[in-house]
Amino acid sequence: MEKESIPDVVIRRLPIYLRVLETLSEDSYGNVISSFKLGEKSGVSPAQVRKDLGIVGAFGKQGLGYDIAILRNKLKHVLNLDKEIKVGIIGVGNLGHAIARYIIQRYATERDYHLKLVALFDSNPEAIGELINGVPIDHIHSFHDKALELGFRMVVIAVPAEAAQAVMDECAIAGIEAVLNFAPIHLKAPKVIRVHNTDLSIDLMHLAYYL
Amino acid sequence: MEKESIPDVVIRRLPIYLRVLETLSEDSYGNVISSFKLGEKSGVSPAQVRKDLGIVGAFGKQGLGYDIAILRNKLKHVLNLDKEIKVGIIGVGNLGHAIARYIIQRYATERDYHLKLVALFDSNPEAIGELINGVPIDHIHSFHDKALELGFRMVVIAVPAEAAQAVMDECAIAGIEAVLNFAPIHLKAPKVIRVHNTDLSIDLMHLAYYL
DNA sequence: TAGATTGTTAATCGATTAACAATC
DNA sequence: TAGATTGTTAATCGATTAACAATC
Known part of the structure; x- marks a missing residue:
């Protein structure tokens, strides 16, 4: 145990x-x-x-x-899933959007789904303020404040590879504890942060071997 | 070797x-x-x-x-990536859309990216005929014909869990060899098909343990 | 009771790490 | 040459599988 x-x-x-x-x-x-x-x-x-x-x-x-x-x-x-788990998403492009809607929808429709999307962040000024199923997109600059204010400790990174390490560094400063990284790059992080990676292209390339 | x-x-x-x-x-x-x-x-x-x-x-x-x-x-x-690899996507909801755009975009911008999206399928009549970056959405009923016609052997499944096994069965009949499954269910498949699974919720739940 | 299925141990299998001689 | 780094073996570590006594 x-x-x-x-x-x-x-x-x-x-x-x-x-x-x-x-x-x-x-x-x-x-x-x-x-x-x-x-x-x-x-x-x-x-x-x-x-x-x-x-x-x-x-x-x-x-x-x-x-x-x-x-x-x-x-x-x-x-699995800690007997309490509500708050999640933030950084990077609201194609993939970030899809992930956001997926989490929100399951939370809304399934009793007993304990992952709750509480914040979205992007660096594109055009996107700021937009609502995705009621959750607003904030500027990445307010990430630290929002993380403390809303109290989420889990984050999904869905930004381009070039931006991902800087985002991870921000997460470390803000006290984030768990990161699911969709950016196609290996991120350096302090040992106190648990990082899992998932990359569509890598999965497809892996599969290609078996063709 | x-x-x-x-x-x-x-x-x-x-x-x-x-x-x-x-x-x-x-x-x-x-x-x-x-x-x-x-x-x-x-x-x-x-x-x-x-x-x-x-x-x-x-x-x-x-x-x-x-x-x-x-x-x-x-x-x-x-990894077989010295030749072009054709990929089809079944299920063009939020996630399928995002995956499609991601693959198309990388293929368009990166020389040496050998994954090419050649077909999209959905069961929703409203969606049929829509183009995503030039690739049309076909009805799932034409999957078998299109697979033979276009010659793709790799497929991404992005349909709801309830529909996924039926889709997999179709893939088996059509001679598909590799499947990347995003549906949240364990699929039965003949041994000749290589199946990899990826599930956002499972990744998040896994991470939740470390909070 | 008879049949089914657990919980656990021991055996097997496979993957990672350490170490270092070979050599560019 | 001296320094660096490979390729490979042996040692370690960990995960899976098989098997079966315990027991519901």
């Missing part, structure tokens, strides 16, 4: 399990799912599922499986 | 190395980069870089490092 004791590979699979459980949740209380079925719907082996769940302290019943509602709550708790 | 002999973890890092080399390429021929510098700019250890490059058959010179132009070409060749 200690932070350091759960390997990142395991943490990475928890949201996948959670996603499966969420699609099952209508008919849930008292209901049960086996590691076989959960694994099948997650693309993970049954043994792996049981190992992962054991590691995070989620246990089932022999002969039956895991109680869906209990498991769902447990996974949410481990 | 045999397909089966290069582990996927290694393949996954090659586009990252390539991305770094690309930013260096202006002043390249005859120029050289060490595993230390390449590793630093990639977020990978120097030992790892040397191991990876050795595995794919890219070699440097002791005391100097790797010739940038030669290494770039080698990596492109290994």
